Amino acid sequence: MSVIVLKRVYDISSPNDGCRVLVDRLWPRGLSKENAGLNEWEKDLAPSTELRLWFHHSFELWTEFSEKYRKELHEADLGRDFLKRHKDQEKITLLYAAKDEEHCHAIILKEYLETIK
Template sequence: MSEIALKRVYEIASPKDGCRVLVDRLWPRGLNKAKADINEWDKNIAPSSELRKWFHHDPQLWKEFSEKYMKELYESNLGKDFLKRLKNQEKITLVYAAKDEEHCHAVVLKKYLENLK
C-alpha cells in the first residue's frame, strides 16, 4: 500500500512527494495552481465547513476537533474511495495550507487513512 506523507502546500514541491493531493476545502490563499503543483484536489475529504469554522485552528479545541473529524471521516466512507483511487501510487502526500502543522486536519486524515489500510 502507498506511503502517506504530509506537507504544507506552501513548501516547494519535490518529486519525492509522489502524488500530491490538496486536502483542504478552500483553495490556499495567494497560491496559483502552477505553484501549488498538485495532482488532485479532494475537497470532500476535508472537514465539513461547519466543523472547520467551529475549530478555527484553536489548539484548545484540538482533541474535540480530532474526534469530530474522525467521526465525519468514518461516516462518509470517503477514505476507502480515496485509497482505492490512488492505490497505484507509491507515495501520496497530503498537502494542506494550515500554518500549525501539529494541529491541522491533515494529521487526523493521515491517521484515518493509515488505519484503513
C-alpha cells in the same frame, strides 16, 4: 500499499512527493494553481465547513475537533474510495495550508487513511 506523508502546500514541490493531493476545503491564499504542483484537490476529505468554522484553529478545541473530524471521516467513508483510486501510487503527499503543523486536520486524515489500508 502507498506511503502517506504530509507537507504544507506552500513548501517547494519535489519529484519525491509522489502524488500530491490538496486536502483543504478552501484554496490556499496567495497560491496560484500553476505553482501548486497538484495532482488533485480532494475537498471532500477536508473537515466540513461547519466543523472548520467551529474549530477555527483553536488549540483548546483540538481534542474535540479530532473526535468530530474522525467521526465525519468514518461516516462519509470517502477514505476507502480515495485509497482504492490511488492503490498504484508508491507515495501520496497530503497537502494542507495551515501554519500550525501540530494541530492540522491533515494529521488526523493521515492517521485515518492508515487505519483503513
